[in-house]
Amino acid sequence: MNAPFSAASLYDRVSHVIPKAEWLSFSDDIEAIHRLKRERNAVILAHNYQTPEIFHGVADIVGDSLALAREATRVDADVIVLAGVHFMAETAKLLNPEKTVLIPDMAAGCSLADSITPEDIALMRQAHPGVPVVTYVNTSAAVKAASDICCTSGNAKRVVESLGVPKVLMLPDEYLARNVARETDVELIAWHGHCEVHELFTAEDVREMRDAFPGVTIIAHPECPPEVVAEADFAGSTAGMSDYVRDTKPGRVVLLTECSMSDNVAVNHPDVNFVRPCNLCPHMKRITLANIREALEGMRHEVTIDPAIADDARRAVERMLSV
Ligand code: 13P
Ligand code: SF4
Numbered sequence: 120m121n122a123p124f125s126a127a128s129l130y131d132r133v134s135h136v137i138p139k140a141e142w143l144s145f146s147d148d149i150e151a152i153h154r155l156k157r158e159r160n161a162v163i164l165a166h167n168y169q170t171p172e173i174f175h176g177v178a179d180i181v182g183d184s185l186a187l188a189r190e191a192t193r194v195d196a197d198v199i200v201l202a203g204v205h206f207m208a209e210t211a212k213l214l215n216p217e218k219t220v221l222i223p224d225m226a227a228g229c230s231l232a233d234s235i236t237p238e239d240i241a242l243m244r245q246a247h248p249g250v251p252v253v254t255y256v257n258t259s260a261a262v263k264a265a266s267d268i269c270c271t272s273g274n275a276k277r278v279v280e281s282l283g284v285p286k287v288l289m290l291p292d293e294y295l296a297r298n299v300a301r302e303t304d305v306e307l308i309a310w311h312g313h314c315e316v317h318e319l320f321t322a323e324d325v326r327e328m329r330d331a332f333p334g335v336t337i338i339a340h341p342e343c344p345p346e347v348v349a350e351a352d353f354a355g356s357t358a359g360m361s362d363y364v365r366d367t368k369p370g371r372v373v374l375l376t377e378c379s380m381s382d383n384v385a386v387n388h389p390d391v392n393f394v395r396p397c398n399l400c401p402h403m404k405r406i407t408l409a410n411i412r413e414a415l416e417g418m419r420h421e422v423t424i425d426p427a428i429a430d431d432a433r434r435a436v437e438r439m440l441s442v
Contacts, residue, residue, distance in 0.1 A: 124153035126176065133175050135389050136382050145172045148408035152177045155415035161221075162196045163411065164211060166203035167357035168377040168403040173202050175386055177411060183358035184210075184256050185271040189440060191215060200414055201422070204402045206232045208422040209260045213433045220422040223410035227402045231257040231342075234312030235291035237265040243288050247308060252288045253278055254435070255295060257314075260424050264431035266290070269439040272341045273356035275299045279307065281442045294318070298341040298348050316398045317342035320375045324396065325350040328373055332394055336369035340376040347375060364388060377403060 126146035133142065149172070156163065156179075164187050165178035174181055180190045184207060191199065191211040198219045201208035206229055208222040240252055240262060254266035255275075263269055270278035270289075276299050279287050287305055289296040291312030300307045320343045328335060338360045339351035348354045353363050360374055361384050371392040374381050378397035385393050414420065424432065 124150055126150050129176060133171060133386050136171055136386050142172070145176060145408055148412050149176045151412050152408065152415060155412065159198050159415055159418070160196050161198035161200055161415060162194055163200045163202055164190060164194075164207075166207060166403065167361065167383060168379050168400055169202045169383075169406060170379050170404075171382045171386060172408055173406065173411065174379070174383045177408065178202060181383075183271065183273055183356040185273040185356065186358055187211070188214065188256065188271070188436060192440070194218070198415075198418075200411060202406050202411060203227070204229045204232075204400075205422075206257055206259065209424060209432075210256060210436055212422045212424055213260060213263075213429065213436055216424075216429065216433075219418065221414045221418065222420055222422055223407070223414040224405040225420045227405040229257050229402055230315040231255060231292050231312045232259055232262075235262055235310055237261045239310070240265040240290065243290065243308075243310070247286075247288055250286050250288050250308065251282050251284060252290060253282070254290050255292050256436070256439075258291065260432040261428050262291075263435045264428035266435050267438070268442075269435045271356060271439075273358060274439065274442060275341070276302050278439055278442050279303055279305050292342055294344050294348075295341050297345045298343075298354065301345065301349075314342040316377055316400045317375075318344060319398050320344065320347045322346040322350050324375070328394065328396065332371055332373075334371065335394060336367070336372045338363055338372060338374050343375055351375065360384070364391060379403070 126149040162179040164180045191214045200221045204227045212220040252266040256269050256271050289307045291310040293309045296307045296309035337351045339348050339354045341354050373394045377400045381393045381395050
């Protein structure tokens with residue numbers, strides 16, 4: 120029999136990001152979640168925007184949307200708990216139809232996923248006959264099923280160019296489409312969806328930070344408006360941002376993205392100074408240690424996919440993974 124897991128054994132790693140008293144308040148849930156994972160043969164997949172006590176305390180696999188989708192195909196457990204938003208849990212379920220996929224809060228949505236329906240895709244296809252549809256993974260399974268292929272912020276350019284056509288419908292994130300359009304000769308037709316977190320950053324914010332912190336490195340997520348990305352030093356998916364910090368080791372850095380990202384990356388880089396003008400994603404923040412524990416205790420909330428759309432949605436995700 121395995122010895123019980125001790126939350127204290129993790130504290131050294133996170134000590135420069137999480138105060139000791141706060142970590143102590145998490146210990147009971149962290150230890151219970153480790154025990155439940157063993158009992159249920161479960162793994163926790165956590166997105167880079169999860170809070171550090173989840174990301175560093177209980178997650179088995181962490182990453183951006185692309186990594187979570189890829190890793191979901193390799194999971195060797197009976198149960199997947201998705202610590203992230205609903206579209207991520209749906210993607211994990213599409214790739215693991217025989218496994219139980221749980222999300223601790225069904226209401227963890229996404230403003231991009233809410234911005235478009237399968238009917239909208241049908242209207243766009245009517246307006247642009249023969250033009251293939253690339254949908255961002257931040258969409259419902261029903262929208263994925265109505266599209267030709269998915270993409271994430273980590274592979275959008277590659278996916279668009281893999282189609283070998285001059286024109287593509289790239290939905291629903293207007294800013295991601297406009298940011299990718301600057302890097303490719305493929306003509307991209309966008310939708311009007313926005314991420315409610317990243318649309319708040321402005322080019323003025325970037326200039327103010329450069330004035331306040333001379334020499335600072337500014338990294339933006341491609342869901343930010345194009346004028347923000349244009350003034351940043353680098354733009355990439357959440358994994359791309361994290362890799363950029365690891366590879367370039369800036370003295371001082373700003374990540375223009377969701378708040379927990381800097382905390383999570385800072386754990387691995389105590390020598391880098393993180394300036395933190397972040398915006399919270401209210402959907403990501405619905406996931407807590409307490410509801411992860413409840414999810415494993417009660418085996419809830421189980422994510423299911425309508426069988427009428429599951430095969431088509433899976434095809435769009437698998438086609439992306441094969442690019
Ligand atoms: P990434 O795929 O870059 O992790 O982005 C997911 C997301 O929801 C960003 O807001
Ligand atoms: Fe959706 Fe934006 Fe939240 Fe990501 S940060 S889950 S894109 S609302």
